[in-house]
Each structure stands twice: as C-alpha cells, then as structure tokens.
Amino acid sequence: MSGHGPATPLMARKATALKGEAHVPGDKSISHRSLILGALSVGETRIRGLLEGDDVLATADAMRAFGAEVSRSDDGEWSVHGVGTGGFTEPEDVIDCGNAGTGVRLIMGAMATTAITATFTGDASLRSRPMARITDPLAGFGTQAIGRAKGRLPMTVIGARDPIPVSYTLPVPSAQVKSAVLLAGLNAPGQTSVIEPEATRDHTERMLRGFGAELSVEDTKDGRVVILNGQPELKPQSIDVPRDPSSAAFPVCAALIVEGSDVLVPNIGLNPTRAGLFETLRDMGANLTYENLREESGEPVADLRARFSPDMQGIDVPPERAASMIDEYPVLSVVAANAKGTTMMRGVKELRVKESDRIDAMAVGLRANGIAVEDGEDWWSVVGDGPGSIKGGQQVKTHLDHRIAMSFLCLGMASTDGVTIDDASPIATSFPVFRTLMEQLGASFRAVNG
Numbered sequence: 371m372s373g374h375g376p377a378t379p380l381m382a383r384k385a386t387a388l389k390g391e392a393h394v395p396g397d398k399s400i401s402h403r404s405l406i407l408g409a410l411s412v413g414e415t416r417i418r419g420l421l422e423g424d425d426v427l428a429t430a431d432a433m434r435a436f437g438a439e440v441s442r443s444d445d446g447e448w449s450v451h452g453v454g455t456g457g458f459t460e461p462e463d464v465i466d467c468g469n470a471g472t473g474v475r476l477i478m479g480a481m482a483t484t485a486i487t488a489t490f491t492g493d494a495s496l497r498s499r500p501m502a503r504i505t506d507p508l509a510g511f512g513t514q515a516i517g518r519a520k521g522r523l524p525m526t527v528i529g530a531r532d533p534i535p536v537s538y539t540l541p542v543p544s545a546q547v548k549s550a551v552l553l554a555g556l557n558a559p560g561q562t563s564v565i566e567p568e569a570t571r572d573h574t575e576r577m578l579r580g581f582g583a584e585l586s587v588e589d590t591k592d593g594r595v596v597i598l599n600g601q602p603e604l605k606p607q608s609i610d611v612p613r614d615p616s617s618a619a620f621p622v623c624a625a626l627i628v629e630g631s632d633v634l635v636p637n638i639g640l641n642p643t644r645a646g647l648f649e650t651l652r653d654m655g656a657n658l659t660y661e662n663l664r665e666e667s668g669e670p671v672a673d674l675r676a677r678f679s680p681d682m683q684g685i686d687v688p689p690e691r692a693a694s695m696i697d698e699y700p701v702l703s704v705v706a707a708n709a710k711g712t713t714m715m716r717g718v719k720e721l722r723v724k725e726s727d728r729i730d731a732m733a734v735g736l737r738a739n740g741i742a743v744e745d746g747e748d749w750w751s752v753v754g755d756g757p758g759s760i761k762g763g764q765q766v767k768t769h770l771d772h773r774i775a776m777s778f779l780c781l782g783m784a785s786t787d788g789v790t791i792d793d794a795s796p797i798a799t800s801f802p803v804f805r806t807l808m809e810q811l812g813a814s815f816r817a818v819n820g
C-alpha cells in the first residue's frame with residue numbers, strides 16, 4: 371500500500387448544468403475513529419455508512435494487526451470485536467497507513483500507552499509529513515519514538531509500560547494531535563487534559579463520551595479544555611456514520627460555478643467545527659440553502675441545495691474560521707477564481723503540512739490556468755473575474771493529494787478548455803465514487819495518456 375499504482379491522468383471538460391442528487395460517502399474523520407474506538411472497546415461495535423476509502427481501509431487493517439477482529443457483511447455493515455483499553459497486542463509486521471495522516475496519528479496515540487512496539491510507514495506523501503507533533507506530547511506519557519530525520523516515517527513507537535497522564539496545550543490547531551493525546555490518555559491512570567487555544571473538530575470527544583468514557587469540555591479564557599478520566603471500560607456502540615461535509619464540498623462548489631446547475635446533497639452533518647466552508651460560501655453570495663435542517667444523534671444535519679451562483683464576490687475569510695474548514699480551502703480557491711474580486715485566506719499555515727503543501731499546489735495550478743494568486747507563509751489570495759472567465763487547458767500536478775485532485779477537476783468543469791490532473795488515483799483515499807457521482811450529475815471526464 372505504501373506506494374500508489376501507476377498515475378492515472380484525468381481531464382475534466384467544461385460541464386453543462388450539473389443536476390440531481392449527490393449521495394456522498396461517510397465522514398472520513400468519524401470512520402477512522404469508529405474503527406479505533408471499536409477496537410478499544412470490549413465486545414462488538416457495529417458501524418453503518420463507514421467510508422470505504424483507502425485511508426479508512428488501512429485503519430481497519432491496522433486494527434486487525436493490533437488484535438481486533440474487523441469484518442464487513444455483504445450489506446456493507448462493519449463489525450469490530452474490540453480488545454479493550456490497553457488490550458492491543460504487538461503487530462507482527464510494519465503498519466502501513468497509506469496516505470492517511472489521521473489514521474497513523476490516531477493509531478500512534480491509541481497504542482502509545484500499551485507496552486508494545488509498532489513500526490509505522492505510509493506512501494511518499496505520508497512519509498514526508500511531520501510526526502513530532504504527535505510524538506512530542508506522547509513522550510510525556512513515557513512513550514518513545516524513533517523515526518527518520520525531522521520526525522518522518524517510517525517510525526517505531528515503543529509504548530509506555532507505566533504511563534503517566536499529561537496535560538498538553540496544543541501548539542498548532544490540530545484535531546489529530548488532540549485526538550492522539552486523548553486516545554493515549556485512555557490507558558493512563560488519572561486525568562489527561564488537552565487545552566486547545568482554537569477549537570478544532572470535536573468528533574473524538576463526542577465519540578469517547580458515546581463509548582462511555584468520562585470526559586469534560588470547558589470553554590475558558592485560554593481556550594477549550596478537554597479532560598479525560600483514564601482507564602475507562604469502553605462499551606461497544608452501534609454507529610451510523612454521517613456523510614462527509616468535506617466530500618460534500620466538491621459537488622456543492624462545482625454546482626455553484628457551473629452555469630445552470632441545481633444539486634441536492636442530502637444528509638450532511640453541519641457540526642460547527644466542520645461547517646466553515648458553507649458559511650463562507652454563503653458570505654460570498656452563494657445560492658446555497660440548508661433544507662430539512664434537523665438534529666441527528668445530537669448533531670445538526672441538513673440537505674444542502676447548491677445552485678449556480680453568478681454573483682459571488684471575493685471576501686476576507688475570517689481567520690478564526692480556519693480550523694472549521696481547513697480541508698476545504700483548495701476547493702474554496704476554485705470558487706474564488708469564479709467569483710468577482712479578491713478572496714483573502716489568512717491564518718492557514720497548517721495547509722502547508724497536509725497531504726501536500728496545499729497553498730503551493732493550488733497556487734501553481736491556478737496560475738498555470740491563468741488565475742492570479744499571491745501567497746505567503748500563512749496566507750494566500752485568489753483574484754476572480756466572475757463566471758466564464760477561466761480558460762483552463764493546462765495539466766496540473768496533484769502531489770498524491772486527493773483534495774487537490776478533486777479541486778482541479780471542479781475547476782475544469784467551469785473552464786472553457788477543461789483542466790487535466792496528472793493523477794486521479796489519490797481520490798480513492800477519501801471519495802472513491804467521486805467520478806461516478808459527478809458523471810451522474812452531468813460532469814464529463816476523459817482519461818488522458820500519461
């Protein structure tokens with residue numbers, strides 16, 4: 371898994387109106403967490419709507435390697451027979467997390483306070499990403515880690531034999547770091563706490579409570595303080611994974627920029643720690659409505675209706691919204707290129723350490739297609755000239771990054787000459803049905819010889 375197959379270049383042609391319903395897959399963040407928390411519970415957890423993308427399948431394999439029984443029934447329901455908090459057994463081989471930063475970082479946390487040793491690796495993208503942000507706080511529990519220079523994978527993690535609980539203030543706004551610390555805290559005695567100056571997605575906190583852990587969350591002047599009581603017995607759950615707002619972003623944004631479009635994307639979770647993109651689009655003047663707004667399992671959910679929006683304006687995206695839309699800036703920049711004026715995105719340094727340097731990857735590809743982009747260490751801006759202004763016609767590099775790949779295909783749909791990506795294969799990590807789903811709405815793709 372640690373390499374991808376041959377690159378598969380793909381062109382998105384200019385699309386005529388996109389119409390219909392887009393049923394996007396299950397939430398990636400919640401899918402990883404369902405498998406990991408299921409594996410740390412005693413008994414059988416059942417999961418419906420799990421995202422069956424490569425990232426999550428790698429986490430399922432990893433949970434098997436740590437001793438859990440994980441299976442899928444013919445009707446698509448997943449079952450995890452967990453081994454309990456502290457019950458992980460030592461894997462016999464290297465754990466290959468593929469492209470998945472969330473997978474590897476959460477699993478490192480989950481095994482860090484059990485006296486076993488595991489070695490982790492991934493694809494070229496994952497092997498280039500920083501892991502010290504995880505191993506630094508884990509060292510506080512007594513966990514050791516030996517990786518390549520600058521804390522890169524492959525890396526061997528030696529779980530603490532007698533873990534000590536930690537209190538950790540996040541130096542970067544990262545739900546992966548927060549979650550790794552909380553998962554490690556599960557097998558430490560006493561209270562583990564995480565202080566996050568900026569709130570990040572809170573799925574781990576919600577799900578830990580759902581699995582029966584004692585956890586408190588308090589908003590203070592220093593930020594959000596999460597306190598977990600260690601060594602709970604997690605109780606298996608029956609989970610319905612909501613559909614992924616980060617995947618919904620693609621059909622929604624494509625509909626806003628392709629003339630004549632009208633697309634319904636049903637059952638999308640609007641957890642405030644995830645829904646920043648949709649607010650931003652509405653601030654830009656997008657014709658985006660929340661239909662059938664309701665609560666499901668304590669989370670706001672709606673059907674999103676996106677219609678072609680010729681009058682969108684560039685805006686300054688509030689930097690305090692960054693964490694709630696961190697994965698959506700690439701596709702937002704494509705919408706910005708189709709709006710009028712400048713869209714300024716500040717406070718987004720984290721984009722530089724995702725599956726690729728997302729500011730750089732988007733800036734280079736947008737410029738190649740004639741769009742004005744400026745960027746600095748933690749900001750970038752895109753100047754748009756309204757609908758119909760993008761000529762396209764160029765091939766862009768996607769750097770093993772699924773969201774860069776899908777963003778440029780959306781750009782192609784709204785361009786005169788189409789846009790080609792050098793490799794569509796990474797899309798399978800998070801949105802394996804992207805192409806079929808977009809074709810059903812009316813998009814048109816063409817495989818290109820590499």
Ligand code: S3P
Binds near residue numbers: 399545696
């Ligand atoms: C995720 C957290 C975010 C996000 C990633 C999923 C998670 O990463 O970019 O796609 O599920 O916790 P960071 O925690 O590094 O910001």
